[in-house]
Amino acid sequence: MAASESSHIHAHDVWRRYGRGKSAFMAVRGVSFTVRPGSLFALLGTNGAGKTSTVEMLEGLAAPHRGRIRLFGDLDPVADRARIRPRTGVMLQEGGFTAHLTARESIGMWAGLTSRPRPVAQALELAGLSHRADVLVKNLSGGEKRRLDLAIATLGSPEVLFLDEPTAGMDAEGRHATWRLVKELREQGSTILLTTHYLEEAESLADELAIMHRGRIAASGTVSEIVSGHPATLSFRLSGQWSAQDLPVGGTVEEQGGRITVTTGQLQKDAARILAWAEDHGVELDRFTARPASLEEAFISIARVTDDHDDHADAIDAGDGNDDAAADDAAEPQEKA
Numbered sequence: 001m002a003a004s005e006s007s008h009i010h011a012h013d014v015w016r017r018y019g020r021g022k023s024a025f026m027a028v029r030g031v032s033f034t035v036r037p038g039s040l041f042a043l044l045g046t047n048g049a050g051k052t053s054t055v056e057m058l059e060g061l062a063a064p065h066r067g068r069i070r071l072f073g074d075l076d077p078v079a080d081r082a083r084i085r086p087r088t089g090v091m092l093q094e095g096g097f098t099a100h101l102t103a104r105e106s107i108g109m110w111a112g113l114t115s116r117p118r119p120v121a122q123a124l125e126l127a128g129l130s131h132r133a134d135v136l137v138k139n140l141s142g143g144e145k146r147r148l149d150l151a152i153a154t155l156g157s158p159e160v161l162f163l164d165e166p167t168a169g170m171d172a173e174g175r176h177a178t179w180r181l182v183k184e185l186r187e188q189g190s191t192i193l194l195t196t197h198y199l200e201e202a203e204s205l206a207d208e209l210a211i212m213h214r215g216r217i218a219a220s221g222t223v224s225e226i227v228s229g230h231p232a233t234l235s236f237r238l239s240g241q242w243s244a245q246d247l248p249v250g251g252t253v254e255e256q257g258g259r260i261t262v263t264t265g266q267l268q269k270d271a272a273r274i275l276a277w278a279e280d281h282g283v284e285l286d287r288f289t290a291r292p293a294s295l296e297e298a299f300i301s302i303a304r305v306t307d308d309h310d311d312h313a314d315a316i317d318a319g320d321g322n323d324d325a326a327a328d329d330a331a332e333p334q335e336k337a
């Protein structure tokens, strides 16, 4: 079975360009991924990586410059927007509200346009807005507007939910309320794609994630798949006359204030070696810890490593953007199997 048939969201070699000729800029460069039904997929990335540009194409707000997107197996987000719309919920980065309605009235208005909406009072409560229900939208804070946007996006328990930085500007309580709601929707079977700057958010919510950098997906998979390619850390204090040089490991060994840190691509092997050495020599390893790379460490290293490669690729892509004839040809979306 092709990936698109068993997935709710499928992107294959998707490109997006802004502008034309000399000012052309390729914001999304050959992005491919698949989101399985009932799973949560997080798009992480550096500023300007192309997350919003990608999500807008999935939502049908813009057509890819090249490549292919399919929702629910075989629906095209642009051509089939009318069929897709009732099955999806969308939370944009800038919610479009009517300023002179209250929060309750705004949700009520959207409920009229949504199939099988949850009760307005419940939507207000789930978004933590019950106490602000009768406040005009224009008087809500930034974080409260995000909560209102979330309440509206999740009003109909959609099959597919797009959340573009859902917790940006929210306080800790708002973030946790949002995570609870997102988890609940996924448990009810919604397929969710979210973009975020918060690694903790992706780590706690996502089944799979992709890290974007300068328009490309630089790494993807589960959190453990992504961090497994990055060095892990062993840390402890040595007793007696022993020092870092005595340890039976290669790689990077640092000593600071009596605390040893070993950075290694072979966590299990080096941990076993050090423990065996300590046993043989009667050395006490005080506060011994072993931990894989964090998502944050992997993220920073991915952004750093891909910069060099991208500087070269940027030069090639700039050539494409400067060629008006080539750009016009490529503006026709190409269907790819």
Ligand SMILES: Nc1ncnc2c1ncn2[C@@H]1O[C@H](COP(=O)(O)OP(=O)(O)OP(=O)(O)O)[C@@H](O)[C@H]1O
Binding pocket: 018, 019, 025, 027, 045, 046, 047, 048, 049, 050, 051, 052, 053, 054
């Ligand atoms: N309308 C536009 N015209 C020209 N360039 C644009 C336009 N919109 C976005 N861009 C550029 O495309 C790139 C990707 O932007 P996008 O908003 O998709 O990134 P992002 O990953 O969502 O960023 P952030 O995390 O900072 O919100 C950026 O360099 C941005 O400046």
